[in-house]
Amino acid sequence: MHAHRPLRIDRAAFAADIDALAQITEPGRPWTRRSFSPRFLQGRAWLAGRFAEAGLETRIDAAGNLIGRWSANNPHAAVLMTGSHSDTVPDGGRFDGIAGVLAGLAAIRALRAAGYDPVHTFELVDFLAEEPSEWALSCIGSRGMAGALSAKDLASLGPAGESLAAAIDRVGGSIARLDSARRDDILAFVELHIEQGPVLEAEGDDIGIVSGIAGIGRVRARFEGVAGHAGTQPMHMRADAGLALSRFMLALRDAARAVIGVGHFTATVGVAKLEPGGANVVPGAAEAIVDIRAEDDGAMAGFIEHLAIIAGEAAAAEGCRVAALTEISRTRAVACDAALRDTIAAAASSVSATTRPLASGAGHDAAFMARIAPSAMLFVPSRDGASHCPEEWTDPEALALGADVLLNALILRDQAPAGADLNRLPKGRQS
Known part of the structure; x- marks a missing residue:
């Protein structure tokens, strides 16, 4: 050569x-x-x-x-x-x-x-x-x-x-x-x-x-409301944990899109569960795993801290509460x-x-x-x-x-x- x-x-x-x-x-x-x-x-x-x-x-x-x-x-x-x-x-x-x-x-x-x-x-x-x-x-x-x-x-x-x-x-x-x-x-x-x-x-x-x-962080988020009959519980009188989770997921997307200037960043909910899980039951609890990927460790840390605000606002909007917001794991970028x-x-x-x-x-x-x-x-x-x-x-x-x-x-x-x-x-x- x-x-x-x-x-x-x-x-x-x-x-x-x-x-x-x-x-x-x-x-x-x-x-x-x-x-x-x-x-x-x-x-x-x-x-x-x-x-x-x-x-x-x-x-x-x-x-x-x-x-x-x-x-x-x-x-x-x-x-x-x-x-x-x-x-x-x-x-x-x-x-x-x-x-x-x-x-x-x-x-x-x-x-x-x-x-x-x-x-x-x-x-x-x-x-x-x-x-x-x-x-x-x-x-x-x-x-x-x-x-x-x-x-x-x-x-x-x-x-x-x-x-x-x-x-x-x-x-x-x-x-x-x-x-x-x-x-x-x-x-x-x-x-x-x-x-x-x-x-x-x-x-x-x-x-x-x-x-x-990217570093990888995973957080478990759990919302609790009140289970009820899907046919007899009026829409304006519900504490639907599934809707609280839905609000949380949308707010999570918007917050991740707002993270700019620090390289690669994503946040995803790929696992979600409604309880008790009946087609005719208003969910009394909802749980999800949030996957966060960040090229900047500071961005990861700040985002995980911000999840408490996002989750609290989502729960309050549906008359529910945040039962758990637990960091499962985190690896550094x-x-x-x-x-x-x-x-x-x-x-x-x-x-x-x-x-x-x-x-x-x-x-x-x-x-x-x-x-x-x-x-x-x-x-x-x-x-x-x-x-x-x-x-x-x-x-x-x-x-x-x-x-x-x-x-x-x-x-x-x-x-x-x-x-x-x-x-x-x-x-x-x-x-």
Whole structure:
């Protein structure tokens, strides 16, 4: 590879890999490989075979992550890592996760075919259980790599009363050696992922350079009124908790739209329940879970505090009361590393890919990797913004172009010392 002339991945092989792994799915349920399931393990075995074919030393670490390693000549070299996950949500993993794992594999194949001599050791990772699992936890493998799996997490029970610790052991991890999964030797982590949203397609851009991964807050809101007969209770004499919740949801939408100037921000009610739940009963209670995503932690905190006002006004308007407004969980937002973002931008320019900054409203393994190493992400377009559904689709050439950007970003980071000009691709042999 000559200066200013980037490498490209093998498009046919990459597309074939995507198709082959996607086809490992539950019968009649495309595209489903739930973590810890037999289909997931089948997909893992397929991946391990492809890693080995590419010349990688393959292992499963103590946290259950599948890792392929290409060692540098220097045994003390730090690790340049890429990857994503191969597990899926039910009915929705045609590209989500596997695109990042297989783009990393395509990049390593291209480097090896070009006779590339890595300065740093390369590792390709399929993280265990990035999607929410039956143990009510997501990003299990990257949490383990970051030292963020607690004793409480490991003791949680899933199907048939199996503990998470036992499940990790069952898929090849080793909870007895969990500390060995924690890493302090990673130079940088770069993850390719589908956008899972409509922005890149709508704006006509090839690559989203992720500015940060939104923090996630969840709050339980409960309203209580008075249950009554739907036919005999006059409309003006009701204390309808369902209407209080409805007012709350509309006010929540308006308040979220009013949050401006702090980056990505959303608030959603995706779970709601009316009690007692009869078609002929005025709801005496209503409950919802509010999901809040924010690129700015201060915006998240202020919004959660403001929920008390929104809920109180909604309840009062219907003669009800706020019975509970409880914060269930909150994770902090994670900014992607600025230098790595510049590296991705330089790599995109080298292959004539257009870019735009874009926040991630979804969680990713990169958020936990950022606890232990500089981390960044790049997005490729999702058709109609669809994801976590059977219709999830990204054009093969859009995927391949994203893999080209990943490939050349890895080269730039591998060869550039601190303070180097990242707008110049390094010299090397022509592929």
